[in-house]
Amino acid sequence: MTEQRELLPTATGRQAVAALRALLRPRRWLAAAGLFVLTAATAVGLAVAPLLGHVVDLVTTGAPASAITTPVVALAVIAVLSGAATAYGLTLIARLGEGALAELRERFLNRALRLPLGQVERAGSGDLTSRAGNDLNAVASVVRSGLPELARSLLAIGLTLAGLAVLDWRFMAAALLAAPVQLYTVWWYGGRALPLYARQRIAVGAQQQQLLETIGGAPTVRALRRREEHLGRVTGRSQDAVDLTMRGVNLVTRFYARLNLAEFIGLSAVLATGFLLVRSGEVTIGAATAAALYFHNLFTPVNIALGLIDDVQAATAALVRIVGVADLPEPAAPPAARTPADASLHADAVSHSYTADRPVLHDVTIAVPAGQRVALVGASGAGKSTLAGLVAGVHQPTSGSIRVGGVGIGDLDPSGRRAVALITQEVYVFAGTLAEDLRLARPDATDAELTAALERVGAAEWATALPEGLSTVVGEGGHRLTAAQAQQLALARLVLADPAVAVLDEATAEAGSAGARVLEASVAAALHGRTGLLVAHRLTQAALADRVVVLDEGRIVESGSHDELRETPDGRYAELWRAWSGRRDADRAA
Amino acid sequence: MPQLTGGRVLREALRGQAGRITGSALLSTGHQAGEAMVPVVIGVVVDRAVGTGSSSQLLLWLGVLGAVFLTLSFSFRFGARLGERAAEQAGHVLRVRLTDRVLDACGGADTGRLPGALASVATSDAGRVGMVALVLPLGVAGILGLAVGAVALLRVSLPLGLLVLLGTPLMMGLAHLLGRPLQRRSEVEQDRIAHTAGLAADMVGGLRVLKGIGAERAAAERYRLSSRAALTATVHAARAKSWHDGTLLAVNGLFLAVVALVGGRLAADGAISIGALIAAVGMAQYLIGPLSMLVWVNGELAQGRGSAVRIAEVLASPAAVGGDAPLTGPITGRLAVRGLTHGGLRDLDLDVTAGQLVGVVTADPAHAEALVDLLGREREPDSGTITLDGHDLSTLDPEAVRAALLVAAHDAELFEGTLRDNVLAPAADGSTVPRQRTAPATLTGQADTAADGPLTAAPAASGTDSLLGAALAASGADEVAATLAGGVDGALAERGRSLSGGQRQRVALARALAADAPVLVLHEPTTAVDAVTELRIVNGVRRLREGRTTVVITTSPALLAAADTVHFVADGALTASGTHEQLVREHTGYRATVLA
Structure with a gap:
């Protein structure tokens, strides 16, 4: 349903150029040095054709065979010089490109990590991931292979034209007859390629996503006997991607066909010019030969330079997507960043709606004194997770305020330690070692502190049993953790992050009933000494909380201690408790 | 084959x-x-x-x-x-x-x-x-x-031709030899670069988790360090490659000089024409291509x-799994497990009477997983049999088994598409990719209004729509439909990620119920829903599955209390059977497992 998504912004051409300029400015001397060395290398290389022409002249004028030696020695010297200068020049250009690229990807990731979650979710998880993956790679590959090639080709073209002019200006004029066709071709191609590449990229992304969904859900597809349907989805999306790729190929081949025409026009013109100039005695056969060889040698650099437009366009499409995120304006910094006075949590008259006409929270007010624990209870869809997200600062409430230790969530010092942490039922293990994963929560933690955190949430046993302990590589491509282990890891991160307020949104849900009981103990240990807001669907968690808040359709319908609410006649919580444990009480009584 | x-x-x-x-x-x-x-x-x-x-x-x-x-x-x-x-x-x-x-x-x-x-x-x-x-x-x-x-x-x-033809590959081989140590060095660096390329996507994938604990800064710093290390590596690699290219260029130029020397001397001696000399020089360049x-x-x-x-x-x-025998005749839904040994289950015997709602409790969750895998024909048992109406599942065509016996696994996935397409398989034409369904136009022209409720937004009523309605109501997924713009025709994101865990679980249950299978096995269907909804689901499932075999593998007391019979599996073998009340009263192990 790509149509419904609200993709993350892409930069305009002007913004992209400004971003590139900003990247290049601090490296301008490197750029100048690189260009100078490469120019020298190319210029030296250009002496080859006239030297060969000279050989031809020596032959036609009947010089002795030994006279050939001098130009040939010059050819050898040129070979070594231009090889060395090219190598050095390319090294400089690589330092330039790679440095700028590193800065760009760091800026991108730094900004991407601070995007509001709501925005990322509206765009679909694939949008940001494909920018961090495919797009960064597309730009990197152009910087790595395209940029040096382009620099060399452009220099070769420019200097060859100059060389033609030195032989005779009319050779250059003849060669330039090819230019209008080439320029037209580039213009013709540029207008068509960019939108096509953008569509192709989207189609390939959709294909990838479909494959992941179908393959990841294979047991489900088998159980429901929906193989045909999913095969149809994969086939359709794959064929879409293939067809768009082929449209791109058709475009590229027509592009090169036009360039062939330009080559023929230019080459014929240079040969005819040579013919006329030799006949009128204005240049030697050697010069005419050199001109023809010059022009023939232009085929490759011209094709490379114009062909790179292909890659450059693809990279441009990727670049605007990267810059679009990297250059997003920073959210306004709190006017006066403040530190919370204590660990209390207040939500005052909070209302929220994700889409204008669908409010999910109405006028919710909750006060949690420091160190206390409040359980949010209610039917699914009552707004519990939304409230948890608002308190954790994931979304901004539509109206009302949320304060921690008397400081509004938006005014908290963003550079200080996180005041509120959120753990959801979503488990994620980062690629890297277990220690690296944990240190995301506290970068300067010692190994002993990491082990202590794992111990506290009851994860030390399996963690130390891992093949290489804390140094075991986990996550994508590494050792696989179970859902319960991954959730304990999340709780250990919470312990290390050590926030004053912890919000837990059904943090035990993914483990199933039996695993949930183990995790409940881990949760209790992780929450010790913190202010806690728990979204609980297991009422045992609610019973242990200092206070229970019952939400229904986005409103607080009851609030009080477990015992108070349980005794409230006709109360919603009392009803819930009976539904959940009534049988249990009866069972026990019996 | x-x-x-x-x-x-x-x-x-x-x-x-x-x-x-x-x-x-x-x-x-x-x-x-x-x-x-x-x-x-x-x-x-x-x-x-x-x-x-x-x-x-x-x-x-x-x-x-x-x-x-x-x-x-x-x-x-x-x-x-x-x-x-x-x-x-x-x-x-x-x-x-x-x-x-x-x-x-x-x-x-x-x-x-x-x-x-x-x-x-x-x-x-x-x-x-x-x-x-x-x-x-x-x-x-x-x-x-x-x-x-x-x-x-x-x-x-002939001599010039031989020189160029033999010399060009020789020259390339030489350049390759000279450049090989440089190339090898560059390959070593590639690994480090590839690592950083994957790291950005990995961190973005865990964005929610990073944000939850405020680790954005630490993550950015970790990425920066990795990026800097990759930068050093790429610059080294690029330097090696540049000198490799430069070497190639120099060797190529030297070879050209040799061709010019030999060709020029031949031409000067009148052995070949000037045109031949030019062609040879051109060819020496062309052959590299x-x-x-x-x-x-x-x-x-x-x-x-x-x-x-x-x-x-x-x-x-x-x-x-194997098996190809067809499953013929109407299914009564009698299940018998005999001597089943697999993944912690040891010699398990178990009977499910046709038409009953049966609860199965395993003390170890891994044993429940094993049973679910076997019933769903994801694995063959190490030994023992499961029979449906007397037919050994291992001999039957798995497709036929699943048509008769649907296993709704706890970790079942939802798919991108509408809620309707998730619950009911889309129209038989399997070639269609998911597309936006057109909501019915109302007189006012407004296609989707939340006030209409979930079901009224559905296209023309039919048999499948009543099935859909019943399944949604019994699973509590009607409430999910009510929260979607477009109701049952509202779109779910890939893997149903736009829904909460509890919502996903109810849609998955609706899907299992709508399949209307003669035997339905549900594995922990209510772990992520609240107590009130769970009770509603228990009643809904009971009513909808009346008279057909339903097995619920769970430790939830609400579900078990509604079962006609409950089997308790401890240490991988059947330990006790009876009603929930009886077992709670009489069996300590059962009590400990179910009423933690």
Whole structure:
């Protein structure tokens, strides 16, 4: 349903150029040095054709065979010089490109990590991931292979034209007859390629996503006997991607066909010019030969330079997507960043709606004194997770305020330690070692502190049993953790992050009933000494909380201690408790 | 059937595109020959026209040049298209074939493989095997291009021709030898670079988790360090590559000097014409093209072979389950488990009476998983049998078993598409990709209004719609529909990620109920829903499954209390049976498991 998504912004051409300029400015001397060395290398290389022409002249004028030696020695010297200068020049250009690229990807990731979650979710998880993956790679590959090639080709073209002019200006004029066709071709191609590449990229992304969904859900597809349907989805999306790729190929081949025409026009013109100039005695056969060889040698650099437009366009499409995120304006910094006075949590008259006409929270007010624990209870869809997200600062409430230790969530010092942490039922293990994963929560933690955190949430046993302990590589491509282990890891991160307020949104849900009981103990240990807001669907968690808040359709319908609410006649919580444990009480009584 | 090997996968992929590959090879050869002819014709023009001043010769040979260009241009254009189409189509065919294998009723392809790794086989590896269809014609053309060049050169001058033909590969070999240590150094650095490339996507994938604990800064710093290390590595690698390229350039130039020396001396002695000299010099440059192309083709072929092996491994994965007997006649729904041993279950005997709602409690959650896998025919038991109406499941066609006995696993996935398409399989035409359904236009023209409630937004009522309505109501998923813009025709994101865990669980349950299977097995269907909704679900499931066999594998007291019979499995064997009340009263182990 790509149509419904609200993709993350892409930069305009002007913004992209400004971003590139900003990247290049601090490296301008490197750029100048690189260009100078490469120019020298190319210029030296250009002496080859006239030297060969000279050989031809020596032959036609009947010089002795030994006279050939001098130009040939010059050819050898040129070979070594231009090889060395090219190598050095390319090294400089690589330092330039790679440095700028590193800065760009760091800026991108730094900004991407601070995007509001709501925005990322509206765009679909694939949008940001494909920018961090495919797009960064597309730009990197152009910087790595395209940029040096382009620099060399452009220099070769420019200097060859100059060389033609030195032989005779009319050779250059003849060669330039090819230019209008080439320029037209580039213009013709540029207008068509960019939108096509953008569509192709989207189609390939959709294909990838479909494959992941179908393959990841294979047991489900088998159980429901929906193989045909999913095969149809994969086939359709794959064929879409293939067809768009082929449209791109058709475009590229027509592009090169036009360039062939330009080559023929230019080459014929240079040969005819040579013919006329030799006949009128204005240049030697050697010069005419050199001109023809010059022009023939232009085929490759011209094709490379114009062909790179292909890659450059693809990279441009990727670049605007990267810059679009990297250059997003920073959210306004709190006017006066403040530190919370204590660990209390207040939500005052909070209302929220994700889409204008669908409010999910109405006028919710909750006060949690420091160190206390409040359980949010209610039917699914009552707004519990939304409230948890608002308190954790994931979304901004539509109206009302949320304060921690008397400081509004938006005014908290963003550079200080996180005041509120959120753990959801979503488990994620980062690629890297277990220690690296944990240190995301506290970068300067010692190994002993990491082990202590794992111990506290009851994860030390399996963690130390891992093949290489804390140094075991986990996550994508590494050792696989179970859902319960991954959730304990999340709780250990919470312990290390050590926030004053912890919000837990059904943090035990993914483990199933039996695993949930183990995790409940881990949760209790992780929450010790913190202010806690728990979204609980297991009422045992609610019973242990200092206070229970019952939400229904986005409103607080009851609030009080477990015992108070349980005794409230006709109360919603009392009803819930009976539904959940009534049988249990009866069972026990019996 | 012979063993499926990488070679066979590759051959089949190429055979499927044989026509395109042949056409592409012919046309690419024409292109190469044309490219080779250009310097030769330049030499002829200088020789016969520029040197003699003959206008007619100039026009004649420019005409020939035009014909050469026409040939090379058209053959490139259509040769490249055929080759690319062959590559893309071959990759596509493999992609679909891999998906088909993974989804095969007998399973096995996804056993022990991560979804991400399998998806990468279906994209990268399928694409690389496809690439072979593209590079093969180019390889043929490269060799033929070399041959054409050789013939043209040898006709001009035997010694000069031999020098160029033997010298060019020698020169390239020398450059390769000189550059190899540099290249090797660059490969070592590539690993470090690849690591950073993956890191950005990995961190973005865990964005929610990072934000939850405020680790954005730490993550950015970790990435920065990795990026800086990669920068050092890339600059080293680029330096090595630059000197490699520079060496190639120098060796190439030195070789040209040798050709000029030999050719020039031959021409000065009158052994060859000036045109021959020019052609030889041009050819020395041209031959580098097809030769480096052959090197590249060779590399692609190696990669293609490696990918084909990986694809063959997936395609040839042993089936996880077997059986092909049809299941005939009406299903009464009587299940019997005898001596079942698998994944912690030890010699398990268990009976499920037809038409009952039966609860199964396992003290160890891993045992429940094992039972779910066996009932769903994801695995064969180590020993023992499960029979349905007396038929051993292991002998039956898995497809037929699943039609009669649906297992709704706890970790079942939802799919991108509408809520309706998730619950009911979309229309029989399986070729459609999910698309936006048009909501019915109302008189006011407003297609979706939340106030309409979930079900009124559905298109024309039919038998399936009443089934849908009943399933949604029984599972509590009607409330999910009510929260979606578009109701039952509202869209779910990939894997249902736009819903909360509890919402996903209810939609998955609705889907299982809507399948209307004679026997339904539910594994922990209510772990993520609240107590009130759970009670509603218990009543709904009971009512909807009245008279048909339903097995609920769970430890939830609300579900178990509603069951006609409950079986308690401890230490992998049946320990007690009875009603929930009886077991709670009489069995300590049961009490400890269910009422924690």
